[in-house]
Amino acid sequence: MHCFTIPCRAEDEHKGLKGAAAKVLGATIQRCRVHFMRNALALAFVGKKDRPIVKAALRTAFDQDMLAASKEHWAKLIEAFQPRHSKLAELMLRAEDDVLAYKTFPQAHWRQIHSTNPLESLNKEIKRRANVVGFLGQTAPHSVC
Numbered sequence: 206m207h208c209f210t211i212p213c214r215a216e217d218e219h220k221g222l223k224g225a226a227a228k229v230l231g232a233t234i235q236r237c238r239v240h241f242m243r244n245a246l247a248l249a250f251v252g253k254k255d256r257p258i259v260k261a262a263l264r265t266a267f268d269q270d271m272l273a274a275s276k277e278h279w280a281k282l283i284e285a286f287q288p289r290h291s292k293l294a295e296l297m298l299r300a301e302d303d304v305l306a307y308k309t310f311p312q313a314h315w316r317q318i319h320s321t322n323p324l325e326s327l328n329k330e331i332k333r334r335a336n337v338v339g340f341l342g343q344t345a346p347h348s349v350c
Contacts, residue, residue, distance in 0.1 A: 236303035237321040238267060249293035259286070259293065272308035279305065
């Protein structure tokens, strides 16, 4: 049996999994950046005319080269959004540690762990291939002579 550590799990926001991963696995939770952006734009009631500006502003926090710079920029964005988009500022405040968790790892890994989309693509491909084969996971019918 092989022993390994799981330093980070990429996922969408789920409080139960977050607590379990921290307690049982000692792992950091990385909230999917793509799904966070969708939530920030849709659920935080950002109007359609403001969405491109908000999206671009959020991306600038992700584009920083260091975790400290991202956190500093994130705080400035929260302050800037507070007067006009208070729900967005509140969401950002709650999600900061989870959304920026990938920046605690070496920069070479950031692209692979900042989102759940690569995992979703892999699962979709496995499902597609299983459907092509047609019998994966099914028991073969027994013929009676």
